[in-house]
Amino acid sequence: MRRINSSQVYRLVACFxxxxxxxxxxxxxxxxxxxxxxxxxxxxxxxxxxVIENGKIAAVGAASSVKIPKDARLIDVTGMTVxxxxxxxxxxxxxxxxxxEEMTNDFIEPSxxxxxxxxxxxxxxxxxxxxxxxxxxxxxNAVVAPGSRDTLPGQDSFVQLVGKSSEEMLLIRDIAMxxxxxxxxxxxxxxxxxxxxxxxxxGLAAQLRQAFLDAQDYAQKWADYEKKREDYEKGKSxxxxxxxxxxxxxxxxxxxxxxxxxxxxxxxxxxxxxxLLPYLQGKKMIVLAADxxxxxxxxxxxxxxxxxxxxxxHISHSQSVLDYVASLKVPVIVGPIYxxxxxxxxxxxxxxxxxxxxxxxxxxxxxxYDSHNSRNLPYQAGFASAFGLxxxxxxxxxxxxxxxxxxxxxxxxxxxxxxxxxxxxxNGDPLDMKTDVKQVFIEGKEIPMTTRQTRLRxxxxxx
Amino acid sequence: xxxxxxxxxxxxxxxxxxxxxxxAVAAAAAAQDAPSAHxxxxxxxxxxxxxxxxxxxxxxxYIKDGKIAAVGKDLSAPASATVIDxxxxxxxxxxxxxxSHIALDGDVNEATNPVTPQMxxxxxxxxxxxxxxxxxxxxxxxxxxxxGSANMIGGQAIVIKHKYGLGRDAMLFPxxxxxxxFASGENPKRVYxxxxxxxxxxxGNFEVQREALxxxxxxxxxxxAYDAKVKNxxxxxxxxxxxxxxxxLADVLRGxxxxxxxxxxxxxxxxxxxxxxxxxxxxxxFHHALEAYKVxxxxxxxxxxxxxxxxxxxxxxxxxxxxxxxxxxxxxxGVHVAIKSDSEDFARRLNQEAxxxxxxxxxxxxxxxxxxxxxxxxxxxxxxxxxSIDVGKDADLVIWxxxxxxxxxxxxxxxxxxDVYFDRSLPGFGMPHYKEGx
Numbered sequence: 001m002r003r004i005n006s007s008q009v010y011r012l013v014a015c016f017x018x019x020x021x022x023x024x025x026x027x028x029x030x031x032x033x034x035x036x037x038x039x040x041x042x043x044x045x046x047x048x049x050x051v052i053e054n055g056k057i058a059a060v061g062a063a064s065s066v067k068i069p070k071d072a073r074l075i076d077v078t079g080m081t082v083x084x085x086x087x088x089x090x091x092x093x094x095x096x097x098x099x100x101e102e103m104t105n106d107f108i109e110p111s112x113x114x115x116x117x118x119x120x121x122x123x124x125x126x127x128x129x130x131x132x133x134x135x136x137x138x139x140x141n142a143v144v145a146p147g148s149r150d151t152l153p154g155q156d157s158f159v160q161l162v163g164k165s166s167e168e169m170l171l172i173r174d175i176a177m178x179x180x181x182x183x184x185x186x187x188x189x190x191x192x193x194x195x196x197x198x199x200x201x202x203g204l205a206a207q208l209r210q211a212f213l214d215a216q217d218y219a220q221k222w223a224d225y226e227k228k229r230e231d232y233e234k235g236k237s238x239x240x241x242x243x244x245x246x247x248x249x250x251x252x253x254x255x256x257x258x259x260x261x262x263x264x265x266x267x268x269x270x271x272x273x274x275x276l277l278p279y280l281q282g283k284k285m286i287v288l289a290a291d292x293x294x295x296x297x298x299x300x301x302x303x304x305x306x307x308x309x310x311x312x313x314h315i316s317h318s319q320s321v322l323d324y325v326a327s328l329k330v331p332v333i334v335g336p337i338y339x340x341x342x343x344x345x346x347x348x349x350x351x352x353x354x355x356x357x358x359x360x361x362x363x364x365x366x367x368x369y370d371s372h373n374s375r376n377l378p379y380q381a382g383f384a385s386a387f388g389l390x391x392x393x394x395x396x397x398x399x400x401x402x403x404x405x406x407x408x409x410x411x412x413x414x415x416x417x418x419x420x421x422x423x424x425x426x427n428g429d430p431l432d433m434k435t436d437v438k439q440v441f442i443e444g445k446e447i448p449m450t451t452r453q454t455r456l457r458x459x460x461x462x463x
Numbered sequence: 464x465x466x467x468x469x470x471x472x473x474x475x476x477x478x479x480x481x482x483x484x485x486x487a488v489a490a491a492a493a494a495q496d497a498p499s500a501h502x503x504x505x506x507x508x509x510x511x512x513x514x515x516x517x518x519x520x521x522x523x524x525y526i527k528d529g530k531i532a533a534v535g536k537d538l539s540a541p542a543s544a545t546v547i548d549x550x551x552x553x554x555x556x557x558x559x560x561x562x563s564h565i566a567l568d569g570d571v572n573e574a575t576n577p578v579t580p581q582m583x584x585x586x587x588x589x590x591x592x593x594x595x596x597x598x599x600x601x602x603x604x605x606x607x608x609x610x611g612s613a614n615m616i617g618g619q620a621i622v623i624k625h626k627y628g629l630g631r632d633a634m635l636f637p638x639x640x641x642x643x644x645f646a647s648g649e650n651p652k653r654v655y656x657x658x659x660x661x662x663x664x665x666x667g668n669f670e671v672q673r674e675a676l677x678x679x680x681x682x683x684x685x686x687x688a689y690d691a692k693v694k695n696x697x698x699x700x701x702x703x704x705x706x707x708x709x710x711x712l713a714d715v716l717r718g719x720x721x722x723x724x725x726x727x728x729x730x731x732x733x734x735x736x737x738x739x740x741x742x743x744x745x746x747x748x749f750h751h752a753l754e755a756y757k758v759x760x761x762x763x764x765x766x767x768x769x770x771x772x773x774x775x776x777x778x779x780x781x782x783x784x785x786x787x788x789x790x791x792x793x794x795x796x797g798v799h800v801a802i803k804s805d806s807e808d809f810a811r812r813l814n815q816e817a818x819x820x821x822x823x824x825x826x827x828x829x830x831x832x833x834x835x836x837x838x839x840x841x842x843x844x845x846x847x848x849x850x851s852i853d854v855g856k857d858a859d860l861v862i863w864x865x866x867x868x869x870x871x872x873x874x875x876x877x878x879x880x881x882d883v884y885f886d887r888s889l890p891g892f893g894m895p896h897y898k899e900g901x
Contacts, residue, residue: 382870
């Protein structure tokens with residue numbers, strides 16, 4: 001366990017060093033001048049100036065108050081809107097290319113329901129054509145999650161949507177783990193004789209509880225072993241005591257001798273159970289997914305039994321228990337609000353869910369829950385605002401709220417000095433589909449605004 | 464159901480007669496179910512987006528007996544008219560969805576034979592399905608409910624108005640032309656290929672289609688020969704055997720059905736155009752048509768429209784070259800372009816899908832609006848009845864909260880034939896003509 005963690009840390013550090021080196025290589029500061037800055041954290045600034053230096057936001061403010069560096073490259077963005085790169089809180093980007101072509105899909109391991117040792121970073125395809133298409137609309141960061149057909153389908157990664165390799169793009173590996181409890185995880189397809197355990201919610205819950213117990217036993221086994229090993233090491237370094245207690249401690253001494261002779265043997269490694277431990281220890285976050293209120297309450301119960309730290313996901317048809325949701329004091333990744341209403345629901349039951357949660361003081365974020373269509377994330381936020389969610393909160397739900405939920409608000413989610421320069425320049429309201437994104441910066445670098453789709457467009461436009 | 468078809472009548476396709484009968488029934492039923500055959504409404508103080516002749520600020524629309532009787536700036540209505548003050552909100556034509564599979568309870572594909580033109584979607588129409596309401600609340604007033612794309616030649620569509628809460632027949636669009644669904648590409652070859660049947664390739668696909676059309680030609684010749692004999696007084700002439708499938712295809716060849724073809728790839732569109740020319744029938748539209756931008760000139764020359772997605776792509780190999788500029792690029796070449804749903808979800812927000820064409824390719828506001836109204840009505844063949852705010856057309860209208868071609872447009876009230884079928888301000892489902900449990 002310790003070994004795995006340290007290698008992960010090593011990789012993160014290596015990644016960080018690489019990014020620093022790249023950022024340092026960038027020379028001239030870039031100044032975006034004259035646009036309307038939607039800072040998200042401290043309101044909108046008309047006729048603003050934003051300075052990008054060494055991949056970071058070096059200054060942000062009104063034109064009159066910001067000093068422009070001498071050697072800077074000035075970009076006039078008069079009439080444009082400038083806002084932080086958008087964050088999609090759940091995508092399958094990098095896990096698929098063509099949905100119907102199974103060989104291009106790496107969503108889910110359906111062989112078992114408890115698969116915490118699956119890591120999306122092992123499948124994440126940096127060269128996917130979907131990634132430029134997504135960032136073309138101003139989405140710069142995303143949580144990549146496995147599919148939802150397993151109770152525990154594996155662990156998410158937090159990515160940046162540009163980079164030469166997955167090493168560069170995977171900013172945080174195993175950032176969180178989904179726990180899905182929506183009924184979809186049941187193995188109840190086909191006739192009865194073809195079904196397997198768990199084919200009911202009872203089965204799913206029992207199986208999950210057993211997995212958590214097994215992981216706790218496993219942790220205990222390792223703790224016992226560590227203790228034994230410690231004793232053994234201690235015994236080896238300390239010469240056996242020649243005290244008057246010798247007689248008294250005869251038995252103990254024999255044991256010590258035994259320990260000295262035979263080092264304790266470690267338990268067998270179990271990647272699956274090991275993967276659960278950071279979550280059972282509350283070190284990492286569970287993304288707890290349920291749709292209907294009954295499932296939601298069972299899922300929360302399961303999470304609480306094992307003291308899991310969690311955020312909620314979807315809760316699309318839980319309108320009847322929103323006060324209960326608020327009482328949990330956890331953020332909700334809501335939607336997608338395009339989820340069809342149930343026959344008993346009013347047409348706008350899901351559309352208005354973000355507003356209803358906001359009214360109750362719940363922090364929300366949006367997710368596309370998609371791959372090819374992840375580019376449409378901002379319009380979901382816009383549409384939620386048409387159903388009562390304040391505009392600023394809608395924008396926040398795809399920027400700063402998301403950054404806070406994912407623990408990256410010190411670097412992302414708003415236009416503030418010191419943050420990573422993930423910045424979008426567009427010709428209007430970021431939440432409206434008529435708005436054209438003109439330029440995306442990621443880590444201060446201008447991203448080429450070309451995709452497979454723009455190339456096809458140009459080819460057949462005779463350009 | 465077709466057992467009730469008068470077998471003594473040998474000449475006309477069962478389907479044709481049946482449809483005609485249905486429309487008659489529909490008219491009768493509508494009179495019973497509909498709120499009132501007569502209505503008189505003046506909607507005033509609206510930004511009227513006509514879809515044909517620009518916007519009218521402070522505009523009014525006068526509705527009489529379900530039709531648009533006047534459109535203009537300062538209309539006065541008789542004292543008998545109900546006056547609705549739109550409060551400066553936008554007013555558009557009702558949205559027309561030119562490709563839908565809602566309210567069919569999953570009976571979209573008779574995927575047991577690649578040629579099933581005798582399938583009638585009316586037989587699966589679940590008029591109580593809430594999906595009709597969901598579309599209505601999104602401003603959709605007319606939908607074309609099509610057979611699926613499993614078969615090279617699928618079944619015959621129905622056109623509905625979203626009068627949720629009324630009876631089945633009252634929801635049918637009276638007098639709408641008949642459409643038939645064809646398909647091509649991956650779906651037929653996947654469905655039958657997976658069973659080791661013909662077709663499992665694009666060669667197989669088109670062979671199956673050709674074979675069916677050739678049979679229909681032979682069938683027509685047999686009947687023509689028989690007719691000639693009868694005409695010449697041959698009393699011993701025996702009529703050929705009736706075949707519902709070939710009757711329907713004969714109607715295709717006679718130009719009695721609008722041919723709506725599910726087709727993604729450019730090369731297949733060209734093949735379909737060539738085959739239609741060879742057999743002498745006309746194509747109405749390619750549906751999905753995600754590669755239309757590659758052959759837009761040829762589509763325009765053939766007079767074939769497209770009913771496409773705004774930006775959906777990559778869900779299968781034949782959708783890999785989809786680009787969101789497709790709709791506008793094709794439109795600029797003179798193709799009739801509609802944005803359609805093909806999805807219960809998109810049917811609820813086609814206005815937003817249309818708005819995307821303003822960004823991708825720079826459609827004007829009116830062009831974008833036409834893609835979900837007038838052009839969609841053209842695809843279905845009801846463009847003289849609905850799809851714009853013009854005198855004489857059905858009073859299918861939407862008052863919007865917010866600007867309709869944006870993330871913020873939400874229908875406030877939806878009128879069909881001059882009556883309100885959805886009103887956002889009402890509690891519950893927001894439908895005056897529907898009560899839960901009825």
